[in-house]
Amino acid sequence: MPGTMDRPEIRVEGENDQHSLVHILLHHGLKYDEKPWPSDHPKFIPAGGKDPLLNSMVDVIKLSTPPAVGFVLDADNPMTDRWNQVSKNLNEVGLALPSTPPLTGLIKYVPKYKTRVGIWLMPDNQRDGKIKDFLQTLIAQDDPLIELAIDSTNEAKSKGATFADKDQPKAVLNTWLAWQEEPGEPYGRAVAKRYFDHDHELAFRFVKWFKNLYDIA
Amino acid sequence: MITRLRIDQFRKFGGYHVTDLRPVNLLVGENGSGKTTVLEVLHFLRSPNPCSVLTNQAWHRGEVVAERRHRDDSDTYSQATIEHFFMGHSLRQNERISASYTDGAGDETTRFLQIVPVEEVRQLVEQAEYGGRITEKQGASSIVVDEFTVGRKGIPSSIRTGRFARIEESSEKFRVGFQAGDLGSIELRAIWDALNQERRENDVYRLLRDVLDPNIEDLFFEAGHNFVGNGRNGALVGYTGTDRRIPIGSLGNGVFQLLCLAVKLQWAANGIALFDEIGTGLHWSRMGEMWRLIIESARQNNTQIFATTHSLDCLKGLSWVCENYEHLGQFVSVQSIKPELDEAVALPGERLPFAMSQEIEVR
Numbered sequence A: 001m002p003g004t005m006d007r008p009e010i011r012v013e014g015e016n017d018q019h020s021l022v023h024i025l026l027h028h029g030l031k032y033d034e035k036p037w038p039s040d041h042p043k044f045i046p047a048g049g050k051d052p053l054l055n056s057m058v059d060v061i062k063l064s065t066p067p068a069v070g071f072v073l074d075a076d077n078p079m080t081d082r083w084n085q086v087s088k089n090l091n092e093v094g095l096a097l098p099s100t101p102p103l104t105g106l107i108k109y110v111p112k113y114k115t116r117v118g119i120w121l122m123p124d125n126q127r128d129g130k131i132k133d134f135l136q137t138l139i140a141q142d143d144p145l146i147e148l149a150i151d152s153t154n155e156a157k158s159k160g161a162t163f164a165d166k167d168q169p170k171a172v173l174n175t176w177l178a179w180q181e182e183p184g185e186p187y188g189r190a191v192a193k194r195y196f197d198h199d200h201e202l203a204f205r206f207v208k209w210f211k212n213l214y215d216i217a
Numbered sequence B: 001m002i003t004r005l006r007i008d009q010f011r012k013f014g015g016y017h018v019t020d021l022r023p024v025n026l027l028v029g030e031n032g033s034g035k036t037t038v039l040e041v042l043h044f045l046r047s048p049n050p051c052s053v054l055t056n057q058a059w060h061r062g063e064v065v066a067e068r069r070h071r072d073d074s075d076t077y078s079q080a081t082i083e084h085f086f087m088g089h090s091l092r093q094n095e096r097i098s099a100s101y102t103d104g105a106g107d108e109t110t111r112f113l114q115i116v117p118v119e120e121v122r123q124l125v126e127q128a129e130y131g132g133r134i135t136e137k138q139g140a141s142s143i144v145v146d147e148f149t150v151g152r153k154g155i156p157s158s159i160r161t162g163r164f165a166r167i168e169e170s171s172e173k174f175r176v177g178f179q180a181g182d183l184g185s186i187e188l189r190a191i192w193d194a195l196n197q198e199r200r201e202n203d204v205y206r207l208l209r210d211v212l213d214p215n216i217e218d219l220f221f222e223a224g225h226n227f228v229g230n231g232r233n234g235a236l237v238g239y240t241g242t243d244r245r246i247p248i249g250s251l252g253n254g255v256f257q258l259l260c261l262a263v264k265l266q267w268a269a270n271g272i273a274l275f276d277e278i279g280t281g282l283h284w285s286r287m288g289e290m291w292r293l294i295i296e297s298a299r300q301n302n303t304q305i306f307a308t309t310h311s312l313d314c315l316k317g318l319s320w321v322c323e324n325y326e327h328l329g330q331f332v333s334v335q336s337i338k339p340e341l342d343e344a345v346a347l348p349g350e351r352l353p354f355a356m357s358q359e360i361e362v363r
Helices: A015-027 A050-063 A079-092 A131-137 A145-158 A165-178 A187-192 A201-214 B035-046 B050-061 B118-126 B185-197 B201-211 B253-267 B284-301 B312-324 B326-331 B349-357
Strands: A009-012 A043-046 A068-074 A106-110 A115-122 B002-010 B013-018 B024-028 B064-068 B076-080 B096-103 B108-116 B142-150 B176-180 B216-221 B235-239 B272-276 B304-308 B332-336 B345-348
Touching (some): A009 A050, A015 A131, A050 A068, A050 A079, A050 B345, A050 B349, A068 A201, A115 A201, A131 A165, A165 A187, B002 B035, B024 B284, B024 B312, B050 B108, B185 B201, B185 B216, B185 B253, B201 B253, B201 B284, B253 B272, B253 B284, B284 B304, B284 B326, B312 B349, B326 B349, B332 B349, B345 B349
Parallel strands (some): A009 A068, B024 B304, B024 B332, B176 B272
Antiparallel strands (some): A106 A115, B002 B013, B002 B096, B064 B076, B096 B108, B332 B345
8 A cells, every 4th residue: 555654454452462473573574663664564453452352343344454454362261262252253244254263363355345354363273372372382492491480380379379270371471581581571572582482383373374364475 | 314325327436335324424434435426426316406416516526628609719618517427437328327315214216317319308308398407518418317216115206208307396395505615605695694584593603602612692794795705705703792793714714614514504404414524624622512513403403414524533523422422322323435345334323432442443
């Protein structure tokens, strides 16, 4: 779209998701550090939570700027519930979805609104979880600290730590981050500083979905 | 009230629907998307003088050609041309543009403009049975307009003769207020006089006071001016506590723009009001109140309103009203005009505040 400030969109749950994903994309050659960034690069819009993201999905698709609009949201637990919510939304714009999300992320054309829709369920379209699980997957396999972080978190829980069971991945990840070169960095900055393995297969898979959705070479 | 609109072969719209229309409708979209065309179609559909409407629309857009007064004469004059209303910008035999609207009772009314051979029309003119204007362009065509209403039983209620038809004089007192840009002096004074005759000038004052300044007392139009041209000429505003009225042009463009909006809104009671680029010249902080009064006026006066905007401030003002006066959201629809689709994308007023909070680019 030459000569326009308008950009296609990608909607995420929150700002942490936005910053993490932008830095992963930067590490894979996308040009979000240019001003202005290329017109085929979508702008990230944090929805302020999964409920606003789901509630706005239909209107976002109908009013989206071509060629595509994407949504990245946590699968949570169980993933099937989240997928069913997404399916119900996409039915409203005339799309029928498979019963489970594709491994490579969903991309489908919406004829009525002449746009593509993409869905990525964190961490990997296959299992329950959140973006924290996605990032944890990107920790290098030979990293000596992640096992220690898992064991320490479990021990803390057994000794009365008050975080909820569903927040265990968040507690593990933040514990691990507390032991990095700059302790306690937010996820986005941690990604930018290459604490995570950006060349992991899962990162490649996400970037490929992103590029295919928005037709980025 | 118009609930649905269909446009066929009119300017850039091949076959296009606008649905879920409500008492107050804000049309948004890119430059050249066709927002103003939708207003023009509504004007064409509901005016008692559709031929004049189309001619005036052509003039307003500068769609004119230079015609020679006489065959051998170099003296030329400007003549409005209707070819740009047709897709492809050309007139072809039997080409037709049409528009339809559905009202609250479910009845559909269609109006179309069709090119038919000149000779056919001439015969009917001689028989004094015609209704419409004849022009010749490139020796090919004439112009006729046909209107018929299909009731629920599917029976046309007006007469149609072949490809040519009579225009029925509308017996309905129905007004269409169309505002694109400033009102000229003649039109503004004529409307102001009509409102005063109907004792409805106070509704205009109320809008000006509530949106702009509670100290606005009255308006006065001086005699003795050359009234052709700028509507501001001789228009004076009186303020409470002052001994002299002030030219409206001295108060800034927004005041005059709002006056034009207010008079057209009142004049279109029991009809439809069409506003192109509504709110131009108005500060963002006044948009909410402007919309609140427009919606209230639509409800009180049984007026259906269609407006266009590019302005985020204007949209935010409408959203503010829908959020803070929740009972008014049901009377509002935002219509995103995208000619590449088959129909406009409708966003009900109740969902507008959430859409704005989610940074959905409605425009």
